[in-house]
Amino acid sequence: MKFFVDTADVKEIRELNDLGLLDGVTTNPSLILKSGRKIAEVTKEICDIVDGPVSAEVTATEYSEMMKEAKVLAKIADNVCIKVPLTLDGLKACKDIRSDGRMVNVTLCFSANQALLAAKAGASFISPFIGRIDDMGTDGMELIEEIKTIYDNYGFQTEILAASIRTVNHVKMAALIGAHVATVPPATLKALVKHPLTDKGLEQFLADWAKTGQSIGS
Numbered sequence: 118m119k120f121f122v123d124t125a126d127v128k129e130i131r132e133l134n135d136l137g138l139l140d141g142v143t144t145n146p147s148l149i150l151k152s153g154r155k156i157a158e159v160t161k162e163i164c165d166i167v168d169g170p171v172s173a174e175v176t177a178t179e180y181s182e183m184m185k186e187a188k189v190l191a192k193i194a195d196n197v198c199i200k201v202p203l204t205l206d207g208l209k210a211c212k213d214i215r216s217d218g219r220m221v222n223v224t225l226c227f228s229a230n231q232a233l234l235a236a237k238a239g240a241s242f243i244s245p246f247i248g249r250i251d252d253m254g255t256d257g258m259e260l261i262e263e264i265k266t267i268y269d270n271y272g273f274q275t276e277i278l279a280a281s282i283r284t285v286n287h288v289k290m291a292a293l294i295g296a297h298v299a300t301v302p303p304a305t306l307k308a309l310v311k312h313p314l315t316d317k318g319l320e321q322f323l324a325d326w327a328k329t330g331q332s333i334g335s
Contacts, residue, residue: 118288118291118292118296118297118298118299119140119141119169119276119297119298119299120138120139120140120298120299120300120301120306121139121140121141121142121143121169121170121172121278121298121299121300121301122139122141122142122143122300122301122302122303122306123142123143123144123148123280123282123300123301123302124142124144124148124302124303125144125148125149125151125152125154125159125160125163126151126152126303127152127159127162127163127166129303130142130163130166130167131166132303133303133306133307134166134167138306139167139169140169140298141167141169141170141171141172141198141298141300142163142167142169142170142171142172143171143172143200143222143244143278143280143300144159144160144163144171144172144173144174144200145172145174145200145224146174146176156173156190157189157193160173160190160193160194160197161193161194164193164194164195164196164197165194167196168196169196170196170197170198170220170222170241170242171194171196171197171198172197172198172199172200172222172224172242173190173193173197173198173199173200174199174200174201174224175187175190175199175200175201175202175210178202178204178206179206180206180209180210183201183206183207183210184210184213184214187199187201187210187214187219191217191219197219197220198219198220198221198222198241198242199214199219199220199221199222200221200222200223200224201214201221201222201223201224202223202224202225203223203224203225203226203231203234203235207223208223208234208235208238209238211223211235211238211239211240212238212239215238215239215240215241216239220241220242221239221240221241221242222240222241222242222243222244222278223235223238223240223242223243223244224244224280225244225246226243226244226245226246226260226264227245227246227249227250227260228260229260229263229264229267232245232260232263232264232267232268232275232277233267235275236267236268236271236273236274236275239275240275241275241276242275242276242277242278242298243264243275243276243277243278244278244279244280244300245257245260245261245264245277245278245279245280246280246281247260247261247279247280247281247282247283247287247291248281248282248283248287249281250281251283257281257287258287258290258291258294261277261279261290261291261294261296262294264277265277265294265295265296276297276298277295277296277297277298278296278297278298278299278300279291279296279298279299279300280300282299282300282301282302282305283305284305285305285308285309287299288301288305288309
C-alpha cells in the first residue's frame with residue numbers, strides 16, 4: 118500500500134518524507150486555508166519535497182473554468198496531480214486532463230457507481246471518503262470493497278485512494294481489502310507504528326542491556 122499524507126503543513130510533510138514513509142501528498146481547499154499560505158506557493162514547496170503525486174484541487178464547478186484552473190496548477194510542478202470533484206463537469210475535465218498526460222485525482226466519492234464513472238473517465242485515483250460515510254451510520258469499508266470488486270472485474274487501472282481516514286483501523290482494513298493508497302493525517306500515520314507491547318519490550322531490552330555494562334562501538 119502507498120501512503121499519502123493529507124495535509125498542507127510543510128513541516129509535517131518534510132518530517133514524514135525524511136522517514137522514508139511518503140509516496141505522495143493530498144491537499145484540498147480546507148487544508149490550504151489551514152496552512153494560511155497561497156496555493157501556488159505551498160504546493161510548489163511540497164512538490165519540491167516529495168517525489169510522488171501531490172494533489173492540488175480546482176475550486177471551479179464548471180468544466181471550462183476547471184480546465185483553466187487545471188492549467189495553472191499543472192504549471193507548478195511536474196508531479197502535481199489535478200484534483201477534481203465527482204460531478205459531470207469534473208468527469209469531463211478528468212478525461213481531458215488525462216488526455217494531456219496529467220494525473221487526476223477524482224475526489225468526494227461516496228458510491229460505487231460514482232467510482233465506476235471516474236474509472237471510465239480515466240481517473241488516476243478515486244478518493245472514496247471512508248470517515249464521512251461512517252459519520253452517516255454506514256460502513257465506509259463496504260464502499261472500498263465494492264469499488265475494488267468492480268475495478269477488478271473490468272481491469273480498470275484507476276487506483277483506489279482511501280480518504281477521510283480517521284483511525285489506524287481504517288488503514289488496516291483498507292489494506293486488507295486491497296486499496297492501492299491510503300491518504301492519512303500526519304498524526305494517524307505516525308500512530309501506525311505504536312503498540313504497547315513494542316514499548317514494553319524495548320524498555321525491557323534497554324534495562325537488560327544497561328545491566329551488561331557494555332557499549333556498542335566504543
